Amino acid sequence: MTTTIDTLTARAAVHAGSGQEMTLHQVEVAVPGPGQVRVRLRASGVCGSDRHVLDGDWTLPSPTIMGHEGAGVVESVGPGVTELQAGDHVVLTWFYPCLSCSACREGRSWVCTGSRSEECLLPDGTTPLSMDGQAVYPYLAVGSMAEYAVVPVQAAVRIPADVPFDVAALIGCSVATGVGAVVNDAEVKPGRSAVVIGSGGVGLCIVMGLRLAGAEPIIAVDVNDASLELAQGFGATHAINSSGRTTEDVAREIRELTDGGADYAFEAIGRVETIQQMPPFLTRGGTAVVVGLPPQDRPVALDLLAFAENGQRLLGSNYGSTVPARDFPLLARLYRSGRLPIDQLITRRRPLDEVNEAFEDMRAGARGRTVVLHE
Ligand SMILES: NC(=O)c1ccc[n+]([C@@H]2O[C@H](COP(=O)([O-])OP(=O)(O)OC[C@H]3O[C@@H](n4cnc5c(N)ncnc54)[C@H](O)[C@@H]3O)[C@@H](O)[C@H]2O)c1
Ligand SMILES: [Zn+2]
Numbered sequence: 001m002t003t004t005i006d007t008l009t010a011r012a013a014v015h016a017g018s019g020q021e022m023t024l025h026q027v028e029v030a031v032p033g034p035g036q037v038r039v040r041l042r043a044s045g046v047c048g049s050d051r052h053v054l055d056g057d058w059t060l061p062s063p064t065i066m067g068h069e070g071a072g073v074v075e076s077v078g079p080g081v082t083e084l085q086a087g088d089h090v091v092l093t094w095f096y097p098c099l100s101c102s103a104c105r106e107g108r109s110w111v112c113t114g115s116r117s118e119e120c121l122l123p124d125g126t127t128p129l130s131m132d133g134q135a136v137y138p139y140l141a142v143g144s145m146a147e148y149a150v151v152p153v154q155a156a157v158r159i160p161a162d163v164p165f166d167v168a169a170l171i172g173c174s175v176a177t178g179v180g181a182v183v184n185d186a187e188v189k190p191g192r193s194a195v196v197i198g199s200g201g202v203g204l205c206i207v208m209g210l211r212l213a214g215a216e217p218i219i220a221v222d223v224n225d226a227s228l229e230l231a232q233g234f235g236a237t238h239a240i241n242s243s244g245r246t247t248e249d250v251a252r253e254i255r256e257l258t259d260g261g262a263d264y265a266f267e268a269i270g271r272v273e274t275i276q277q278m279p280p281f282l283t284r285g286g287t288a289v290v291v292g293l294p295p296q297d298r299p300v301a302l303d304l305l306a307f308a309e310n311g312q313r314l315l316g317s318n319y320g321s322t323v324p325a326r327d328f329p330l331l332a333r334l335y336r337s338g339r340l341p342i343d344q345l346i347t348r349r350r351p352l353d354e355v356n357e358a359f360e361d362m363r364a365g366a367r368g369r370t371v372v373l374h375e
């Protein structure tokens with residue numbers, strides 16, 4: 001028996017340029033090509049990276065379908081695909097590996113040099129989505145704020161069907177990024193001290209990762225008391241509201257709590273000013289991990305004399321050095337066992353019609369993650 005696969009139309013949140021609200025449009029979704037799968041999306045997280053795009057912080061092809069933290073069900077597969085079949089539950093990765101560059105061959109796909117996901121394109125340089133005959137670009141080749149996506153098969157990772165879609169969506173960005181920054185990048189050992197600057201979706205996942213790794217103390221810094229309260233629920237042992245305080249004043253408090261400065265500092269906001277705070281918060285030999293992404297062309301000033309004399313390290317963390325096929329099922333297992341309470345990150349669920357309001361939640365300093373659900 002042969003089944004025919006046709007093009008589809010899907011509702012999608014389209015962003016036409018910085019400063020503009022997203023609008024909902026019907027877009028055409030192509031038939032999956034060789035090595036591709038088409039996914040019926042069920043949930044999309046609302047991540048700080050989407051907000052950077054809406055704010056025009058980074059240059060991207062336009063118009064863009066927003067969302068890169070998504071999960072759903074495989075609807076159909078293209079020629080040659082044997083790894084997945086219709087009905088499989090999948091988490092999408094926003095940095096699909098090319099599978100052929102030297103980084104991919106060495107198993108370090110988070111530094112793949114052949115992926116076209118940052119151009120919002122499939123490996124063959126096309127986009128599977130169009131609107132009134134005009135190309136539209138799924139953000140990071142995902143575009144999860146739409147009812148359907150077409151992605152390369154290596155961008156869709158099967159997970160157990162009993163993991164709820166909203167939880168699964170968060171595994172695709174904030175959880176992989178935050179837990180991976182601790183476990184894969186910093187390689188934090190039990191008993192080491194850590195500061196996390198920013199307790200939003202990503203920062204809270206860093207706190208969860210630090211608890212998993214056995215860090216002590218875990219100090220959360222934020223300007224919002226509600227976010228700090230949530231951080232304590234995820235395992236932060238101390239909370240510092242830095243609003244209106246100088247870096248030196250906060251650094252002094254951290255030194256008292258840690259016996260001279262933290263072993264690790266993670267920035268999870270994406271602001272130049274808070275990235276610059278990391279070295280003063282650290283002890284000698286400490287490690288600063290850049291997870292938050294600043295706007296492009298905004299250099300950071302660091303006192304490199306002090307940095308070198310103190311023997312400190314600066315790590316850039318992309319996607320928590322995640323290997324999606326290895327790490328997404330592992331993170332789902334830690335959720336199912338209760339060791340990563342990802343569901344508690346979700347403080348609000350909204351339908352796609354309320355996508356602009358979902359970003360307003362975030363701008364208003366809403367704690368935790370809002371998830372957009374596609375019914
Ligand atoms: N490196 C990666 O691979 C990667 C992956 C995903 C997201 N990110 C980046 O991580 C950053 C955070 O994303 P998110 O989704 O958690 O955003 P978010 O808006 O949910 O969280 C930001 C948090 O920072 C707090 N904050 C704001 N200004 C502050 C200040 N001056 N001092 C202390 N706290 C402050 C807010 O109250 C909020 O709790 C973004 O820059 C995003 O692009 C990076
Ligand atoms: Zn993200």
Ligand SMILES: [Zn+2]
Pocket residue numbers: 097098099100101102103104105109112113114115
């Ligand atoms: Zn590659």
